[in-house]
Amino acid sequence: MSDDIYREIILDHYRNPRNKGKLLDADVSIHDSNPLCGDEIDIHLKVDGEKIKDIKFEGRGCAISQASASMLTEMIMGKPLTSVKDLTKDDILENIGLLNLGPARIKCALLSLKVLKLGMVKYYADRDPDSAKKLQSDSTGM
Amino acid sequence: MSDDIYREIILDHYRNPRNKGKLLDADVSIHDSNPLCGDEIDIHLKVDGEKIKDIKFEGRGCAISQASASMLTEMIMGKPLTSVKDLTKDDILENIGLLNLGPARIKCALLSLKVLKLGMVKYYADRDPDSAKKLQSDSTGM
Amino acid sequence: MMQKGALNVEKIREDFPILKRKVSGGKPLVYLDNAATTQKPLAVINAIHDYYMNYNSNIHRAVHQLAEEATIEFEKTREKVAEFINARSTEEIIFTRNATEAINLVAYSWGRTNVKKEDTIVITEIEHHSNIVPWQILTSEKGAKLKYVGIDDNGYLKLQEYVDYLDSGKKAKLVSVSHMSNVLGTIVPINEIIKMSHEKGIPVVVDGAQSVPHMPVDVQKMDCDFMAFSAHKMLGPTGVGILYVKKEILEKMPPFIGGGDMIKEVHKYETRYNDLPYKFEGGTPNIADVIGFAAAIDYLNNIGMDKVREHEVELTTYALDKISRVRGVTLYGPRNSKDRGGVISFNIGDIHPHDLATIMNDHGVAIRSGHHCAQVLMERLDVPATSRASFYIYNTKEEVDIFVGALEEARRVFKI
């Protein structure tokens, strides 16, 4: 089991995270942590019209949460907001290739998605309250 | 069982309590209730030198608590304080002829003794702190 | 005979091992003290047993298999509770020790934040001490006032008193009211109370300790802001209470019990609290019993709360009729079974309720006697105490007959 989870690519993203760091002129920055284990993620977004122009993350935590965040940034960099908005849990789990995580570890894998959704809630708050509301409700229970 | 408890004499004391009422020139008056069931007893004592010159009680509650109080007043009226001070649970249970009460009902039977002890704590507080202390500890857990 | 009733009681009784017990030297147990706590079906007893035998573990914070299993089962109960009372989400369901602690949570957290000097909190004369004392403590601390809505001589709430109070322009900060009296059985017109209160912007706490176990309750339909009840009064284990709070209110409430599990991040001098509902659950929860409670909810759902209510109305009607024929009996509370739960309070002659309970016990009949934690109501009824028989799904008309027979015996012992 462990060998399936901690594949080369996960360890690589964990040890060499992509898009890690601050983003000085971010449009949105958001922070959250997993109360169950203390993993933390900050996401900084730069939005250019209708797409993600730049994204960076900061964080600390387990290989799963950090690799997942790193892989998420690669996945959505440059993507239109409309598609990013609708990302599901399964998209993320597929992206990192971990479909068999137990309920505790799945929270690690989804923390970056949760932070991303909360960031987009902030972004849409005034621009599109309906989307903000939906994203908010998506993010609860993650 | 019930027939053993609710003998003629208990019902008689319940329905025709002795020494019931107020005592206007009491030296000590004390009130307590049984939190488990709400039975209430007030005892008023008039002490003459070293003996109980007069005693009255007020109260409401079950046949056991009220008959026990009534029988207690008869038992100690005119008795020297020194002997009243040392009354035990067993003395009371023997006095009312109920030796087989369960833990809930025994509290009813002993409520008047508890109140009496607390009254004597008050009486001895300044006069004889050691006796007061002993009586206080006797009364807890009754 | 039972087959004709709302429930198949004979079958239900087989699920409750304790009902086979003999007491008082060989008498079959007739358990009529259900308003105090109910008995537990084997499914609940086994769920607790199974937890300790197979997957006992602390929850939420660990990765190992036992912890995952325990966490899943624990949170399943929350889902079942939310569904049972039709809450919008599990975030609105907080586990406490009992209904009492649930009401105290409201008084401490919401109360201390919102209640100010001279404010008024409205309760009623039928309240259980658990819905009186927390408000006495709060109002006396804040210099606020407590107002009681009265009852009439048949045990019905004098709703008009509350209407008049509001109409006269007087304000209330909060209304807290029992949905069903644990002494009189009275079911209060909770929907009206809530509607009237909301029109004036007053939130309502419902003490559902007696209603949730005995009838269908839908917090969204009722639109209450808070609701408290206890698992042990509805087939569940002791040690589990439930507080329902509307999410938008809960979001603004400060925490109550501080400690592990209710935090997101603790630093030396500041702390970020956890998401709902965990923010309100400090320390290791009563894991085994919360899990056991799920089996109780399943059991009740299987029967159907409509049927539970129907059975109790039937039994109460039967019992009221029988008891009222016993000479010397005084009955308290509404006489129409549709307006009340299966809780019958009474007195008989000059027999004190404790003495009556002792005599009943000799016949294997477990009833409760005393003030039932409702001394304000006792003062209103002008009695020091009452006797109380209360029913649940496993009680039968035959048991009512045994109970009434024992009443006649009591008259003989007391020579009345």
Next chain:
Amino acid sequence: MMQKGALNVEKIREDFPILKRKVSGGKPLVYLDNAATTQKPLAVINAIHDYYMNYNSNIHRAVHQLAEEATIEFEKTREKVAEFINARSTEEIIFTRNATEAINLVAYSWGRTNVKKEDTIVITEIEHHSNIVPWQILTSEKGAKLKYVGIDDNGYLKLQEYVDYLDSGKKAKLVSVSHMSNVLGTIVPINEIIKMSHEKGIPVVVDGAQSVPHMPVDVQKMDCDFMAFSAHKMLGPTGVGILYVKKEILEKMPPFIGGGDMIKEVHKYETRYNDLPYKFEGGTPNIADVIGFAAAIDYLNNIGMDKVREHEVELTTYALDKISRVRGVTLYGPRNSKDRGGVISFNIGDIHPHDLATIMNDHGVAIRSGHHCAQVLMERLDVPATSRASFYIYNTKEEVDIFVGALEEARRVFKI
């Protein structure tokens, strides 16, 4: 081999059914998460079962036989707890939901009465969140201050900091300190702390959540003013905490949870509270689990707390030695087993503790990972999290070996 140790562990293991369980697809369970919660012996599981099968009833207020039986058993536990920690009387023993609620009771009741603006409450860097957050809430409400006593790099309390603080003439209103760290295992010099504090008239709360289960504790010898601990960490059921308070202090404390059972008389606008300890136990208690807890105390008494401690020292010494030989391991806390409990925190290479716990779990080994509800300590250690293995009476050296083997496996998986 076990026969040579302090305990007959093989025999003890037979009393814990869960230890026969297989996890992660067939691996025998190696349960090393005892600081979070311990497993329960059959005697405890059966006591709860027996209660529900035979004499489940609400207590204190009723006359019938079930209620009497339940009340007697419930109060027996109180006697056993008092004896176990050598309290002077059962009046000093309050049942709460858990250690967390016990500490909150002190903070709400004693704290709100006694702590004023500008007062200081002293705690330490090793505290569990349950002994931090209640004081943060209290001090922020009162405008009071929180002071932390630090630890040195070996995990020992810097007692001198507290000595200096007191010597400099600074005041403290209360000291609250963990007797044993749930992360480092450190046993603090509690007798000195209490003696020093009492010389300045400062009362002391002892968080005994980790010490009472694992070593002999005597509240009279220690002379603490308050002590909190949890049944579930000492073979008992979930849902039961204990607060010990010296009677003379308890007598002056206002109530915390208001409701049924904690009152003597309730009137509309005033209430007389019940005798000790009932004044502090509002609502229906967790009856079944309090009764179950008695069986846990009996079990520990049968073994002897000296022996429990001896066994853990032996096992900890063995484990510290073995773990320290694994390449890449960093150990936290005192290295001398005499100064610590059987709780071992560590990290290994760049493997995050959650990942390590996942790998351990694959080998059937249940350890905990994370901040262990001690984030202030994590900040002090400058790590986001640690892994933690913790022992109890049923753990063996063979289990330590399996655990250490799994550590080596983790190194392989993470290629370090």
